[in-house]
Amino acid sequence: MENIRHKDVKPMMDLIAKKIFSDTEITAEFIRDILELPVESVKILDGTQIHVTTSKILPDFTTQVDVLAELNDKTQVVIEIQVAYQTDFIKRLWIYICEQVSKNLDSYKGDNILTHHLAKELIPVYAVAITEENYFEDDRAIHSFSLRDSETKEELKVRVKGIEEKRNLVQIAFLELKKYKPEMKASYNKVRWMELFGNKPFTHKPGNIIAKADRILDVKEWNKEDRAMFDEYIRAWDGWNAHLAYVEESREEALEQGLQQGIEQGIQRGREEGKLSTMINLVNKGAITKEYACEELGVSEQEFEKYL
Structure with a gap:
């Protein structure tokens, strides 16, 4: 440990x-x-x-x-x-x-x-x-x-x-x-x-x-407002990690089936489950950088700016 x-x-x-x-x-x-x-x-x-x-x-x-x-x-x-x-x-x-x-x-x-x-x-x-x-x-x-x-x-x-x-x-x-x-x-x-x-x-x-x-x-010693902000931050971060886990699970399932189509569907499903909105929330909250979000989404900063 x-x-x-x-x-x-x-x-x-x-x-x-x-x-x-x-x-x-x-x-x-x-x-x-x-x-x-x-x-x-x-x-x-x-x-x-x-x-x-x-x-x-x-x-x-x-x-x-x-x-x-x-x-x-x-x-x-x-x-x-x-x-x-x-x-x-x-x-x-x-x-x-x-x-x-x-x-x-x-x-x-x-x-x-x-x-x-x-x-x-x-x-x-x-x-x-x-x-x-x-x-x-x-x-x-x-x-x-x-x-x-x-x-x-x-x-x-x-x-x-x-x-x-x-x-x-x-x-x-x-x-x-x-x-x-x-x-x-x-x-x-x-x-x-x-x-x-x-x-x-x-x-x-x-x-x-x-x-x-x-x-x-x-x-526990923080004031009410800061604790609420911290809780929201953690929820956003946990949501992002859950999204990554889901995408990875979908990828592994597709690999086990040996179907390229399954891989593409798993990745697409993960995106459709809110990858873009998750990225936007995390950037707005300062949890990740805009550059990192663009790399993950495979889009340019100019294109990503349209959603902010």
């Missing part, structure tokens, strides 16, 4: 992860540990929609980025939770960073700042990805990337308005949960986050902030 802390709740579920990061103390500690920044406080700019009281999770409550946090010195950090492997995920993470930098600069253009002065207003935007699947071929579970000199490995840092020390121009960190091992040599301040989101037993005393985050995983 798998040794886990919580049987009924997965910390990497979109709804759960956002609830954890909606706590600014937890998010500040996470960024402080993973990116090693001197964080005093944090403001969540995007990713807090789970607290909206509604009987349904509408498309308006899905975000392009999972969480966007702003530090007390105005540095911004994108936090992405990735469950299924996606070939272009790293490039998509870079797009998020670039889009946020561009959005920040556009806000200054609106204040009539001349273009050649925009660089002075640059806000650093970094990213952290927590992934259940592996994106790197080595055995290291924690990676941190920045711009460095190809020979000396010196980091490229710049002066940023309002920050005393020079800052990295780019910084992206990855936590690959599948590579977690209790005997990991990395700083426990980093490892404990892998144990939290990987649902693993804590190998050391995790500290008050991690204990606080772990208590959030106790759904």
